[in-house]
Structure formats: C-alpha cells, structure tokens
Amino acid sequence: MNAQAQMASQAVLQIRDLKIDLYTETVCVRAIDGVSLEVAPGEMVAIVGESGSGKTVLTLAPLGLMPEGVSIDIIGSVKCRGNELVGKARSAGTALTRGDVGVVFQDPISALNPMKRIGPQLCSQAMRKRGVNRAEGRQIAIDLLKRTGIPDPVDRYQRYPHEMSGGMLQRAMIALALAGKPRLLIADEPTTALDATVRAQILELIKDIQRTEGIAVVLITHDIGVVSSVADRVVVLYAGRIAEIGSVENVLTAPVHPYTKGLLASVPEIRSDVRGTVSGIPGSPPDQSHLHRGCPFSPRCALAIPDHCDRIRPVLLPIPGRSEGDQAACHVTNPAMKDA
Amino acid sequence: MSQPAIQVTDLKVYFPTGKRDRPVRALDGVSLSVEEGSFHAVVGESGCGKTTLARALIGLQPATAGSISIRGRNISEWMRDRKRFASEVQFVFQNPLGALSRRQTVRQSLEEPLLIHRMGSASERGARIAKLMELVGLPSVMLDRLPRSLSGDQRQRVAIARALALEPSILICDEPLSALDVSIQAQIVNLFSELQRDLGLTIVMISHDLAVVREMCTQATVMYLGKVAEIGRIDLMFRAPGHPYTEALLSAVPSLNPREEKKRHRIVLKGDPPSPMAPPSGCRFHTRCIIAEPRCSTIEPPLEAKQTGTVAACLVTS
Numbered sequence: 001m002n003a004q005a006q007m008a009s010q011a012v013l014q015i016r017d018l019k020i021d022l023y024t025e026t027v028c029v030r031a032i033d034g035v036s037l038e039v040a041p042g043e044m045v046a047i048v049g050e051s052g053s054g055k056t057v058l059t060l061a062p063l064g065l066m067p068e069g070v071s072i073d074i075i076g077s078v079k080c081r082g083n084e085l086v087g088k089a090r091s092a093g094t095a096l097t098r099g100d101v102g103v104v105f106q107d108p109i110s111a112l113n114p115m116k117r118i119g120p121q122l123c124s125q126a127m128r129k130r131g132v133n134r135a136e137g138r139q140i141a142i143d144l145l146k147r148t149g150i151p152d153p154v155d156r157y158q159r160y161p162h163e164m165s166g167g168m169l170q171r172a173m174i175a176l177a178l179a180g181k182p183r184l185l186i187a188d189e190p191t192t193a194l195d196a197t198v199r200a201q202i203l204e205l206i207k208d209i210q211r212t213e214g215i216a217v218v219l220i221t222h223d224i225g226v227v228s229s230v231a232d233r234v235v236v237l238y239a240g241r242i243a244e245i246g247s248v249e250n251v252l253t254a255p256v257h258p259y260t261k262g263l264l265a266s267v268p269e270i271r272s273d274v275r276g277t278v279s280g281i282p283g284s285p286p287d288q289s290h291l292h293r294g295c296p297f298s299p300r301c302a303l304a305i306p307d308h309c310d311r312i313r314p315v316l317l318p319i320p321g322r323s324e325g326d327q328a329a330c331h332v333t334n335p336a337m338k339d340a
Numbered sequence: 341m342s343q344p345a346i347q348v349t350d351l352k353v354y355f356p357t358g359k360r361d362r363p364v365r366a367l368d369g370v371s372l373s374v375e376e377g378s379f380h381a382v383v384g385e386s387g388c389g390k391t392t393l394a395r396a397l398i399g400l401q402p403a404t405a406g407s408i409s410i411r412g413r414n415i416s417e418w419m420r421d422r423k424r425f426a427s428e429v430q431f432v433f434q435n436p437l438g439a440l441s442r443r444q445t446v447r448q449s450l451e452e453p454l455l456i457h458r459m460g461s462a463s464e465r466g467a468r469i470a471k472l473m474e475l476v477g478l479p480s481v482m483l484d485r486l487p488r489s490l491s492g493d494q495r496q497r498v499a500i501a502r503a504l505a506l507e508p509s510i511l512i513c514d515e516p517l518s519a520l521d522v523s524i525q526a527q528i529v530n531l532f533s534e535l536q537r538d539l540g541l542t543i544v545m546i547s548h549d550l551a552v553v554r555e556m557c558t559q560a561t562v563m564y565l566g567k568v569a570e571i572g573r574i575d576l577m578f579r580a581p582g583h584p585y586t587e588a589l590l591s592a593v594p595s596l597n598p599r600e601e602k603k604r605h606r607i608v609l610k611g612d613p614p615s616p617m618a619p620p621s622g623c624r625f626h627t628r629c630i631i632a633e634p635r636c637s638t639i640e641p642p643l644e645a646k647q648t649g650t651v652a653a654c655l656v657t658s
Binding site: 050165198199200222225229249252253264279 | 385526
C-alpha cells in the first residue's frame with residue numbers, strides 16, 4: 001500500500017468530489033462545488049472562508065444538520081471512519097456517526113436546551129452515545145465539565161444554561177460534543193461570539209483536547225487570524241471550492257492564491273510597527289445562485305488574466321517545490337497550472 | 341488648548357434590577373475627553389459598558405449621575421434641541437439592516453434627513469445624495485434598491501452615508517465592523533480613515549477589536565466593567581500598555597505567523613469578566629490580573645499618568 005492509500009484508509013473524515021446544492025423556496029445555490037478533503041486522526045484542519053463560501057455546509061450538511069426549510073442535494077462521497085454518509089437517511093447517518101462526531105456550534109445558548117439543567121443534558125447524551133447507565137452518565141458528565149475547565153463542576157451540573165456566562169457555556173458545549181467520545185470534533189465558529197480574552201481560552205482548550213485525546217478537529221472560521229496558533233493544516237474555501245490548501249505555516253507565511261493573500265492582508269497585524277497595512281479585497285463575496293464559468297474569484301482578483309481566468313476554471317493542483325499536500329487553484333500564481 | 345469636542349465627567353449609568361441594592365453598574369464613574377478632529381476608540385469586552393457609553397453620548401440613555409458635554413453644551417440642553425443635535429452628532433450602529441427602513445430605497449433613506457431639515461431644493465438634494473454615494477464608494481445605480489437587495493457592507497455604507505447627510509462634525513459608531521466579513525471590514529476601515537481625514541470629523545468608535553482599532557484610531561479608551569482602565573495615544577498604548585488588562589487584550593490578538601505564534605508568550609486570562617451587578621472590590625480587574633498584589637483587592641486604583649505616556653488605573657505598574 002502506498003502512503004496515500006494508507007492515509008486514505010485511516011482518515012477520520014474523507015470527502016471526495018463533493019457537490020452540494022441547496023434549494024430554498026426561491027433559489028438554488030451551489031454551495032459546494034467539487035471538494036475533496038481528508039482529515040487524519042488527531043489532526044486539526046481549519047476551514048477558512050467568508051460568509052457564503054460554503055464552509056459550514058461542507059461539514060454539516062453530510063451529517064444531516066441543515067436549517068429547516070432547506071432542501072439539499074448531495075453528490076459525491078463523505079466517509080466518516082469508513083462509513084459512507086452520502087445517500088443515507090438522516091437517522092441512518094446519525095446512527096453511523098453515533099459517537100464518532102461531536103459538533104460545537106457558534107452560539108451555545110441556542111444549541112443547549114434552555115429548559116434543562118446543564119448536567120442532565122450531558123448525562124443523557126453520554127447515556128445515549130456510550131450506552132452507560134445514569135450513574136455512570138452522571139460521572140462522565142462531571143468529568144467532562146472538569147475536563148473543559150469549568151470550575152466547581154458538581155455545582156455547575158445543576159445549573160441552567162442562562163445561569164452561565166458565554167465562555168462557560170461554550171465550554172459546556174464542548175463537553176456536550178465530547179460526551180460521545182468522538183474521533184472527530186467539528187467546531188463551527190466556536191469563538192466568534194466570544195470576547196477576545198475568552199476566545200484565547202477556548203482555542204487553547206480545543207487545541208489541548210486535540211493534542212491529549214488525539215481527536216481530529218475541523219475548525220470552521222471566517223477569521224484567518226485565529227488559525228495560526230492552533231491548526232495543522234488550512235483549507236481556504238471560496239465559492240464552494242478549495243482555493244488553496246496546505247500546512248498552516250505555508251499557507252499563512254507564503255500564500256499562493258491571490259484570495260488567500262487578500263484574506264491575510266485584511267487582518268491587521270498588531271505586532272508590526274507599520275500601521276495602515278490592511279487593504280482588504282475589493283468587491284463582495286460571490287453570489288452562488290449564479291454559477292461562474294471561470295475562476296469564481298476572477299471578478300475580485302487583481303491578477304486575473306482577461307479572457308482566460310473568467311472563462312476557464314482553474315484546477316486544484318499541487319504547488320511545485322512545496323511540501324506534499326500543498327495545493328492551489330489559480331491560473332496565474334500556481335506554476336503547475338501553466339503545464340496543465 | 342481648545343475645548344474638547346466631547347467631555348464626559350464622572351458619568352454613571354445604573355440599571356435597576358429586581359434587587360434594589362444591586363443595580364447593574366453599566367458605567368461607574370467614567371471620565372474622558374475627545375479632542376476636536378480626533379479618532380477615538382472605546383475598547384472593551386462585553387459588559388464593560390461601551391455600548392451604554394455610546395448610547396449616553398447620543399442622548400439615548402439618561403445618566404444616573406455625572407455629565408456629558410458636547411461642543412460645550414450639556415447633553416440635556418441638546419436634547420431640548422434635537423434637530424440641531426442631529427446636524428451636529430450622528431451615529432452608525434452595528435447592524436445596518438436594523439438601522440435602515442426595509443421599505444425605503446437607498447435614495448429615500450438618504451433624502452429623509454435632508455427633507456426633515458428642509459435642506460435645499462429637489463435638485464440640490466439630488467446633488468447632495470450623489471455626493472454622499474460617492475463619499476462612501478457606492479455606485480449611483482444602487483439608489484433605487486431596497487436594503488434587502490444590498491450586501492452587508494453596502495448596507496453599512498448606506499448607513500454611514502445617511503449619518504453624513506447633514507454634515508455632522510461628530511460621528512459615534514457602535515461596533516460598525518463586527519457584522520462584516522474580514523475581507524470587507526478592511527474596506528470599511530479604510531473608508532472611515534478617509535472620511536475622517538477628508539471631512540475632519542471627530543469620530544468615537546466603539547469596538548471590541550484592538551487590532552482593527554489601531555489601524556484607524558489615534559486615541560483609545562480601554563474599559564473594564566464600567567470603568568476606564570487606560571486612556572491615551574494608541575501608538576503609545578500598543579508599544580507599552582500601562583494597564584495589565586490592556587496588555588492581556590493585546591496578547592489575545594494572535595499573530596498571523598505560525599512560527600512567531602508558537603514562540604510568542606501569551607497571557608491567557610483566567611475566567612470570564614465578572615458580573616457588573618457585583619463588581620469585585622478594589623481594582624475590578626484584580627480577580628483576573630496576573631500581576632495583582634494583595635492591596636489590589638482593597639484599594640481602588642485612581643487614573644494616573646504612567647511613564648510610558650498613557651493614563652492608567654493600576655496600582656502596580658509605574
């Protein structure tokens with residue numbers, strides 16, 4: 001078995017040629033447009049993109065987690081520890097992933113049941129997913145509260161969600177996601193609703209869980225700034241396609257795709273002495289209800305070649321001279337594209 | 341020295357709760373002055389009172405005690421003359437969709453303040469609207485659109501244009517960037533910087549994001565639990581913060597370089613900000629402070645000038 005096949009068989013999450021169409025009452029949106037991605041055990045992969053780039057749909061739609069009233073059409077394959085999720089009924093998919101996947105949402109107050117105390121919510125989750133009895137479930141719940149850094153877990157067990165602060169609730173949410181002993185944790189903007197000083201704590205906690213328990217983490221964020229301290233690999237998503245993928249160091253310090261460069265230039269670097277370095281990206285994120293013939297970023301791209309970039313779709317190809325797995329989809333900046 | 345554009349003196353805003361003796365002390369003795377033509381940031385975490393301060397500055401929130409004077413006139417005096425106030429002070433909110441009428445086109449939204457203030461003839465108003473659209477970088481084809489068919493940043497641009505319609509000299513902005521994507525934020529940051537420079541506006545910007553604030557502002561006030569922790573020139577504050585809370589806030593901003601990020605010594609504060617209903621005794625920050633000394637829990641630190649050039653309320657730093 002060669003290295004790649006071996007990697008594929010071990011991957012916790014394996015997405016292949018995924019296309020997802022979303023239908024609302026009035027429009028059809030191609031949210032994901034041909035994405036392949038693998039997440040290895042114990043790895044933290046950050047998915048970065050603007051609103052509407054498809055980053056949430058990519059990971060949550062295959063699990064059957066979509067807002068009410070949206071009809072979805074999925075083509076391709078999503079395997080979680082070898083179990084195919086695409087084409088399964090939602091209940092069957094949930095059964096397959098039972099304890100395998102834990103999800104942390106942006107807004108814990110709407111993810112937790114406001115009518116139930118924190119502890120029993122954790123306890124019943126542990127009972128359902130680990131098949132333990134109530135007493136064991138209670139112990140697991142208290143251990144998880146302690147594990148996620150909640151002070152005085154026995155007391156907090158009896159609290160309602162509204163009695164806890166935002167940071168504490170997010171910790172409880174992480175505890176809930178861990179209740180099923182997942183091999184994969186999907187964190188969808190886990191720090192966006194939090195204050196700066198609390199954000200650092202939660203990122204540190206997620207990183208610590210990944211490192212010590214060997215859980216793979218998919219971190220979904222719109223803020224490329226938060227990934228530098230925690231992620232191993234970064235996927236930059238634009239208009240439902242991967243613009244660039246690679247190790248966090250390469251993507252952040254030597255970005256290849258103009259969109260990645262633009263994103264990085266949008267984040268002010270406070271530790272540099274020069275001010276006024278943010279330039280941002282002109283225009284707005286693409287409207288996915290109108291599909292683009294060429295590179296979807298070309299209307300906002302300063303480097304776009306007229307009559308080329310807006311006509312021909314760039315393919316995601318390995319970047320020559322870079323470490324294995326570094327890929328970019330750009331006609332202009334990826335030298336591999338010229339030979340293709 | 342000339343008179344400051346905004347002078348806040350020992351402002352207190354308490355919100356009553358069910359328990360009579362325990363009001364929420366949203367602002368508990370805040371003093372600050374904003375110089376004419378400066379770009380002043382008010383920074384802090386949720387619950388520090390920054391939005392209450394913004395609301396008090398525009399007269400939407402009556403003060404429990406203390407005073408606010410804007411261009412030499414007390415806010416209560418201004419409130420009896422709201423039309424004059426509106427042409428002097430304007431505001432931009434976090435959520436532009438909530439600030440604009442969903443049934444008004446962009447043109448109607450921009451024309452309304454001009455009509456209320458009986459400014460110019462129809463053609464003059466048209467010219468003014470065209471000028472406003474140009475100022476905020478929107479194409480004139482959007483004039484007849486409704487807010488729902490605009491993107492988030494375009495809506496925010498319309499809200500800014502509307503705030504500028506009456507040529508105010510002071511702009512109060514409450515988190516105008518936080519509803520926007522990162523790549524779009526930078527565009528609006530640059531827009532604010534240009535407007536401030538070209539129109540000579542005095543801008544007070546409420547924000548939770550220190551990094552963004554440094555890009556455009558000249559002065560900053562850092563707030564913690566209803567009190568001012570540090571105030572001063574933003575470049576000095578970034579070079580050598582005079583308050584450990586400012587330092588922790590700065591430290592919480594990650595570096596974009598993963599190699600640097602691994603080496604960097606980070607200050608991670610313990611716990612959440614305490615409740616403003618029951619603020620800690622002495623220095624309000626002492627429960628989370630990494631350099632706190634025993635006296636910090638009993639003595640309330642006064643705001644005093646630090647060697648580094650800013651003014652901070654800390655007993656420990658020099």
